[in-house]
Amino acid sequence: MKCFFCQYGSEPSFKDLDNLTKFLSARKKIVNRERSHLCAKHQRKLQKEIKYARFLGLLPYVSYQGIK
Numbered sequence: 001m002k003c004f005f006c007q008y009g010s011e012p013s014f015k016d017l018d019n020l021t022k023f024l025s026a027r028k029k030i031v032n033r034e035r036s037h038l039c040a041k042h043q044r045k046l047q048k049e050i051k052y053a054r055f056l057g058l059l060p061y062v063s064y065q066g067i068k
């Protein structure tokens with residue numbers, strides 16, 4: 001099975017928030033490779049891009065909204 005980014009021929013980008021949020025858990029943690037089903041290359045890129053988006057304030061580091 002191809003990974004999400006290989007399948008659509010795209011690369012993870014800090015600007016592409018819709019696709020980055022797909023790989024965040026309910027508490028906005030980055031999901032691991034077992035759950036994301038990404039290849040090593042794209043998981044590595046995704047981590048960097050999510051961390052950069054967090055640095056810019058585009059994504060939260062942690063969230064407790066909607067969780068009791």
Ligand SMILES: [Zn+2]
Nearest residue numbers: 003006039042
């Ligand atoms: Zn890939």
